[in-house]
C-alpha cells in the first residue's frame with residue numbers, strides 16, 4: 001500500500017512517498033481504508049524537528065483521520081466492516097485520569113500516523129465518526145477538537161454565562177469558540193487579523209480583540225467584561241502571552257495551557273496567580289471518553305468543523321507548507337480519495 005513517511009528530521013521536504021506492506025489486523029484490531037486526514041501544528045513541528053520530543057524515524061505522520069473499516073480481527077466487538085471511524089490521539093487512554101494515557105502511545109509520533117492508504121487501529125483507540133459530518137470534516141476531530149472539549153468540559157465544567165477567552169484562530173481555538181458558544185458562554189476571541197475576528201464572530205464569538213494592534217489585550221478583555229475578566233482561557237500562545245492571560249483572568253479562572261505558538265520564553269509574576277486564585281492546567285488532548293462525549297454534542301448541535309483548504313493526500317508536503325505559512329482559518333485536510 002502507499003504511505004507517506006517522514007524519513008529524516010529537519011524539514012517538510014523530508015516527506016517521501018513509499019510502499020509499505022498491507023497491514024493485517026491482530027485479534028482486537030481493525031484495518032481502515034483511510035478517507036481523509038487532517039493536520040495539526042504538532043505535525044509541522046515533528047516534521048521540521050522542533051517538537052518537544054524526538055521520535056524514531058521513519059514515521060508515518062498525522063494523528064488525525066477518518067476511514068472505513070474494511071477488516072476486523074477475531075475478537076473485535078466495538079466495530080464492524082463498513083463502519084466509519086476516527087482514530088484517537090492517545091492509543092491507550094480510554095477514560096479517567098491522564099495517568100492512564102501512557103506517553104509512548106500517541107498516534108502520529110511515536111506510533112505511526114494515518115497518512116497512508118490503509119491503517120491498523122486497535123478497536124479501543126477509535127470512535128464512530130459523527131454521521132452528519134463529511135469525511136473531510138470528521139478527519140479534523142481527534143486532536144484539536146478533543147483538546148478544546150477536554151479543556152472546557154471534561155476538566156473545565158463550563159457553565160452558561162461564563163466567559164471563555166480563546167487565543168488566536170488556530171484549530172484548537174476555533175473549536176473552542178464553537179463549543180463555548182453552543183454551551184451558552186460569552187466568547188471573546190483574539191487574533192492578529194481583523195478579518196479572522198469577523199469570521200470568528202460568525203462562528204459564535206461575541207467579541208474580538210486584535211492582539212497585534214493591541215499588545216495589552218488583557219485590558220481590553222477586562223473592559224469587555226466590566227472588570228471581571230475571563231473564567232476559562234484557551235492559552236495557546238505560551239509564556240509570551242501567559243502574562244496577559246493572567247491579567248485577563250477572573251477570580252478563580254481556569255487557564256488551559258495548551259500550546260506555545262509565541263515561543264518558549266517569558267516570565268510571570270506568581271502573585272498574579274495567588275491574588276486571583278487562578279488554576280493553570282496542562283491539557284494533553286483528551287481521552288476516548290471525551291471524544292465520544294464531544295461527538296454527541298457535535299451531533300446534537302449540528303456543529304461542523306471549519307475547513308480552510310483540502311489537498312489531495314499525495315500532495316501532503318504542500319498542505320504542511322500551507323499550515324506553516326499560509327495563515328489558514330480552519331483546518332487543513334488531505335483527501336485520500338483524490
Ligand SMILES: NC(=O)c1ccc[n+]([C@@H]2O[C@H](COP(=O)([O-])OP(=O)(O)OC[C@H]3O[C@@H](n4cnc5c(N)ncnc54)[C@H](OP(=O)(O)O)[C@@H]3O)[C@@H](O)[C@H]2O)c1
Pocket residue numbers: 040041042143144147167168169170171172173190191192193196211236237240241257258259260261262263283284285286323327328
Ligand atoms: N496540549 C495539547 O493537547 C495540544 C493539542 C493541540 C494543539 N496543541 C498546541 O496548541 C497550539 C495551537 O495548535 P493548533 O493546532 O490550534 O495550531 P494552528 O491551527 O496552527 O494555530 C495557529 C494560529 O494560532 C494563532 N497564534 C499564533 N501565535 C500566537 C500567539 N502568540 N498568541 C495567540 N495566538 C497565536 C494564530 O491565530 P491568528 O492568525 O488568528 O492570529 C495562528 O493562526 C500549538 O502550539 C499546538 O502544538 C496542543
